Amino acid sequence: MTAxxxxxxxxxxxxxxxxxxxxxxxxxxxxxREREIxxxxxxxxxxxxxCLRVMTAQLKPHRGVARIAGYDVKRDAAAIHYATGYVPQxxxxxxxxxxxxxxxxxFFGRMYAITGREIQRRAxxxxxxxxxxxxxxxxxVKFLSGGERKRVSxxxxxxxxxxxxxxxxxxxxxDAHLRHELLNYLKQLNYHFGTSMVLISHDLEVVExxxxxxxxxxxxxxxxxxxxxxIRSLTGKGEAIEVTFDRLTEExxxxxxxxxxxxxxxxxxxxxxxxxxxxPHAQLPNLLKALRxxxxxxxxxxxxxxxxxxxxxxxxxxxxxxxxxxIA
Ligand SMILES: Nc1ncnc2c1ncn2[C@@H]1O[C@H](COP(=O)(O)OP(=O)(O)OP(=O)(O)O)[C@@H](O)[C@H]1O
Ligand SMILES: [Mg+2]
Numbered sequence: 001m002t003a004x005x006x007x008x009x010x011x012x013x014x015x016x017x018x019x020x021x022x023x024x025x026x027x028x029x030x031x032x033r034e035r036e037i038x039x040x041x042x043x044x045x046x047x048x049x050x051c052l053r054v055m056t057a058q059l060k061p062h063r064g065v066a067r068i069a070g071y072d073v074k075r076d077a078a079a080i081h082y083a084t085g086y087v088p089q090x091x092x093x094x095x096x097x098x099x100x101x102x103x104x105x106x107f108f109g110r111m112y113a114i115t116g117r118e119i120q121r122r123a124x125x126x127x128x129x130x131x132x133x134x135x136x137x138x139x140x141v142k143f144l145s146g147g148e149r150k151r152v153s154x155x156x157x158x159x160x161x162x163x164x165x166x167x168x169x170x171x172x173x174x175d176a177h178l179r180h181e182l183l184n185y186l187k188q189l190n191y192h193f194g195t196s197m198v199l200i201s202h203d204l205e206v207v208e209x210x211x212x213x214x215x216x217x218x219x220x221x222x223x224x225x226x227x228x229x230x231i232r233s234l235t236g237k238g239e240a241i242e243v244t245f246d247r248l249t250e251e252x253x254x255x256x257x258x259x260x261x262x263x264x265x266x267x268x269x270x271x272x273x274x275x276x277x278x279x280p281h282a283q284l285p286n287l288l289k290a291l292r293x294x295x296x297x298x299x300x301x302x303x304x305x306x307x308x309x310x311x312x313x314x315x316x317x318x319x320x321x322x323x324x325x326x327i328a
Contacts, residue, residue, distance in 0.1 A: 042216030085157035
């Protein structure tokens, strides 16, 4: 007997969203199961926040269906309000700065008709997991650092124990160390409470924390699935050839990129390139031959693991076209 899969907590079925006369999201189909962490990744303007606003039932698809925790966003906005917690990109949208973390939790918890005692218990439990000591819990938010404010906002988003937490760009504005710290805190909350999460990001860095990923490009999904499956679907199936030169010049990079069977080339260190080809092991001798023919002699050549991040670094996320006007 096979174990039953957890129910779907988010389900978009050919959903299209229009704001005014502009199609912002087109034909979006994906799902996430309970307890999963979904990454919605895309460049600025690709439609990430719009997607999140559909999940909170603030926006409704004009075509297709979007269901959150089994509720249709077109019909059950009130139920979705209780089923979701929302952590906006900017803390000034979600917190009262003169209040402490606990006071913010009380203020927002009251809106869900939770008793003061229960709010206190929940907020302390959440803030404890988020690494807050007693002192920090009582400090006004205005005296907290960026990373600490973000954690207070997460506590407020979770105060009514929603099964789904939606976070808009939670790592933006934090340095590398704090970004990973925050993502680890989210993993712990996901583990402890079983909360499903959506992480919106323009950075592929979050992918390693996600159990499922949706890549948005110009309002449509260009790729989706489990991160490992996605890596395997890319050129080289998760492997690349690393080539090291004594002196790596722009001309060398151009020469390597121009080799017909080379799909993509990225810099991977001071004198090294990662070269993406189909079947890296089989192509390694061919690459060496092609380099020799071009008088570009490497000092080292080996097959290495490619990360999801490596491959997509080659993509130009900034080159987004304006969304299409709706005609008639
Ligand atoms: N209220 C609105 N009226 C008109 N156009 C809008 C509106 N909201 C969003 N858009 C447009 O929809 C597109 C997607 O916007 P959205 O905010 O979802 O992108 P995003 O991926 O979240 O970008 P960012 O990374 O910059 O936050 C953009 O081209 C934006 O200009
Ligand atoms: Mg946005």
